Amino acid sequence: METGELDEFTVEALQKAMEAGELSATDIVEYYLQQIEAVDRGGPELRSVLYVNPDARVIAKGLDEERHAGAVRGPLHGIPLLLKANINTADTMPTPAGSLALHGFIAPEDAPLVARLRSAGAVILGKTNLSEWANFRSTHSSSGWSSEGGQTRNPYVLDRNPSGSSSGSAVAVAANLCAAAVGTETDGSIISPSAISGIAGIKPTRGIVDAEGIIPISHTQDTAGPMARTLRDAVLLLDAMSGQWYSEEFAQVQWIDRDRPLEGMRLGFAEKLSNFHPQVDQAMKTSVSVLTDLGAEIMPIDIETNEEVRNAEYQVMLYEFKNGLERYLAKYVAGGGHSEGSGSSARGQWPLTLQAIIEFNLAHADKVLPYFGQEILIEAAAKGPLEEPEYLKALAACQTFEREKGISAYAAKYGLDAIIAASNAPAWKTDYLLGDHYVGGNTSLAAIAGCPHVTVPAGFAGELPLGLSVFGVPFSEKTLIRVGLAFEHATCARRAPKFVPSFW
Numbered sequence: 410m411e412t413g414e415l416d417e418f419t420v421e422a423l424q425k426a427m428e429a430g431e432l433s434a435t436d437i438v439e440y441y442l443q444q445i446e447a448v449d450r451g452g453p454e455l456r457s458v459l460y461v462n463p464d465a466r467v468i469a470k471g472l473d474e475e476r477h478a479g480a481v482r483g484p485l486h487g488i489p490l491l492l493k494a495n496i497n498t499a500d501t502m503p504t505p506a507g508s509l510a511l512h513g514f515i516a517p518e519d520a521p522l523v524a525r526l527r528s529a530g531a532v533i534l535g536k537t538n539l540s541e542w543a544n545f546r547s548t549h550s551s552s553g554w555s556s557e558g559g560q561t562r563n564p565y566v567l568d569r570n571p572s573g574s575s576s577g578s579a580v581a582v583a584a585n586l587c588a589a590a591v592g593t594e595t596d597g598s599i600i601s602p603s604a605i606s607g608i609a610g611i612k613p614t615r616g617i618v619d620a621e622g623i624i625p626i627s628h629t630q631d632t633a634g635p636m637a638r639t640l641r642d643a644v645l646l647l648d649a650m651s652g653q654w655y656s657e658e659f660a661q662v663q664w665i666d667r668d669r670p671l672e673g674m675r676l677g678f679a680e681k682l683s684n685f686h687p688q689v690d691q692a693m694k695t696s697v698s699v700l701t702d703l704g705a706e707i708m709p710i711d712i713e714t715n716e717e718v719r720n721a722e723y724q725v726m727l728y729e730f731k732n733g734l735e736r737y738l739a740k741y742v743a744g745g746g747h748s749e750g751s752g753s754s755a756r757g758q759w760p761l762t763l764q765a766i767i768e769f770n771l772a773h774a775d776k777v778l779p780y781f782g783q784e785i786l787i788e789a790a791a792k793g794p795l796e797e798p799e800y801l802k803a804l805a806a807c808q809t810f811e812r813e814k815g816i817s818a819y820a821a822k823y824g825l826d827a828i829i830a831a832s833n834a835p836a837w838k839t840d841y842l843l844g845d846h847y848v849g850g851n852t853s854l855a856a857i858a859g860c861p862h863v864t865v866p867a868g869f870a871g872e873l874p875l876g877l878s879v880f881g882v883p884f885s886e887k888t889l890i891r892v893g894l895a896f897e898h899a900t901c902a903r904r905a906p907k908f909v910p911s912f913w
Contacts, residue, residue: 415440416585417905420488420642423588427476427487434469434476434487437588438532441489442466444586445535453567453908457580459494459558460502461535468532475530484645484656486530491590493578494536494557495543496520496633497622497741502533503749506624507541507555509777510760510769517745520622522591522633522650529649534587537577543598544574545626545730545789547781549844552576552602556777560839564606564906565872569836570845572605574598578636579606583906589637589646595626595726597852599634604832604850604864604876607903609640609893612852614883615859617651622741625733627726629804630856638903640865640893647886655886669704670895674826674888676700676879677710677819683831685849688870693831696867696877696896700829703895712819712828714853718810722857724803727789731763738762763790780841811858820882827889828854832864832876855880863889866902872909 415423415437426432442461449455462468472487492498495506497516505511519527527533538558544550552573553561561576563569564584571580575592579602582590592599594612603610611634618633625631635646644656664670683693697707738761748758760766767786770777792800811817816828834848855862860883867877877896879889 417638418588419639420484420588420637420645423488424484424486434472434532435466437487438465438469438489438534441534441587448584449581449586453562453564455562455564455580455584456559457538457561457577457584458491458586459536459538459577462500462502462533464500465489465532465534472530472532482528482530483649485526485649487532488530488588489532489534490526490646491535491537491578491581491587492523492533493539493575493590493592495539495593495624496523496591498523498533498536500533501749502536504624505557506543507539507557508766509556509773510766511742512557513749514742514759515747515749516622516741517747518622521619523622525652526649531649537575537581537590539576540573542786543593543595543624543626545595545726545785546783547844548784549781551780551839551841552845553839554780563836564908565874566836566909566912568838568911569873570839572602572833572836575602575636579603579608579610582606582608582636582638585905589635589642591633591646591650592636593623593631593633594856595630596722596856597850599636600852600862600864600876600878601833601850603636604878605836605874607866607874607906608636608638609643609866609897610634610636610864611643611647611886612855612862613647613651613886614861617653617884617886618647624737625730627729628733629725629729630859640863640890640897644890655890657887665895665898671700671892672704674705674892675824676705676707676892677712677823677825677828678707679712679828679830679851680709681711682713682849682851685831686834686870689831689834689849689875692868692870692875696829699896699899700892703899705892708823708825710819710823710828712814712816712854714857718807718857719853721803721806721810722853724799725807727785728792728795728797728800728803731789731792732795735762781844807857815858816854816860816880817858817882825881827879827881827885827892830878832867832878835870835873835875851878859883861886861889863893865893865897867900868902872907872912
């Protein structure tokens with residue numbers, strides 16, 4: 410098999426090719442490295458990959474030797490993955506969260522999820538660009554832009570935005586620069602860029618994937634999750650990251666070929682939350698029809714967030730960002746981080762408080778603040794400890810909303826297995842003057858509640874992908890995966906990007 414044939418190969422297909430001796434992990438790593446050079450650095454210049462792992466070839470060779478000796482670790486053995494650059498890796502690749510304030514910072518140890526992936530046999534191919542500080546810096550930010558990596562471009566239409574904050578992870582997967590990738594989410598940062606880049610993404614129930622070793626925003630909402638060209642591949646990655654076994658849902662695949670594989674399921678359709686663009690409306694009508702044909706009962710529901718809970722969520726994030734970031738800096742940066750290429754302790758080299766980061770940004774404003782400011786950082790820096798009444802009141806408001814008006818309340822009231830909605834509006838043009846132009850999306854309900862959320866490709870608005878969201882109560886991943894797999898199998902809605910310069 411020629412490695413030039415690997416575009417759109419799934420993780421399963423790559424694994425089968427290695428099992429048959431048609432490919433090696435070394436071959437696959439070499440192919441993706443060439444793709445990164447040709448497409449990310451050259452050609453359309455997507456700027457989705459911040460760093461390439463210089464040890465990737467050596468790691469792949471070692472895994473090939475294990476395979477030849479009869480030892481295969483599992484479905485990810487020899488599979489090249491990319492990680493968002495806010496996830497600790499104890500190798501030669503920095504973990505700066507896209508910020509020049511942490512330029513060159515090397516974490517002293519792998520995040521637990523990274524250790525799990527390495528143990529599963531994955532090759533950590535590199536790290537991806539992101540919205541700086543996971544898009545918790547400015548109210549006028551451009552998603553996918555960081556002072557460390559510049560602007561990531563949408564692979565479908567290059568002048569459109571990739572959304573964020575896991576921009577590089579989504580774009581790299583969509584453009585065939587890796588087999589799959591890992592993103593992180595506080596509210597929308599896996600689901601939105603996945604949908605906008607025409608791939609599958611899973612935001613698991615908070616806590617299923619260990620969030621330690623990830624530069625934080627909110628300990629009540631943060632999680633990592635898989636991003637892949639198919640939901641099946643995303644589930645394989647989630648298995649390895651979490652230690653769970655969600656791929657049981659397709660271990661026996663005959664269910665998916667039944668005439669009505671979703672028979673007996675009751676899905677709530679959040680119609681109001683999906684009514685924000687004519688082509689999205691049409692895609693959702695088609696999606697509802699498909700799911701009905703697959704056997705699901707679809708029930709329109711009026712679930713939605715409100716301004717009060719959105720404001721409460723924001724206050725919670727401001728408090729928890731300051732607290733969590735400074736704990737991270739104390740533990741990993743002051744406590745053992747070293748400089749890229751130095752191998753030595755570099756205490757004092759990087760800011761160790763949120764206020765020091767703000768001051769660094771002001772001192773390097775020409776590189777860090779050329780397009781938008783740091784209003785959110787300044788707001789967060791003014792917050793006090795997590796014992797303050799303002800924080801406790803906001804946290805209680807979020808918990809009360811979920812209990813009385815959120816996913817769990819609606820699922821119980823109407824006997825729902827899951828809720829469906831449109832994942833996104835079509836991607837907007839990247840605009841440094843006005844910032845992001847969100848028309849609509851559906852991530853906050855699941856984010857506030859720590860509930861699982863899956864997106865799968867659902868069609869296009871012109872050249873721009875649209876996604877179907879499926880979300881539900883905590884720990885309902887297997888149900889959501891079953892719905893998503895059936896929809897994916899029935900529609901085959903994904904198509905590869907063409908790197909169109911502009912349209913409309």
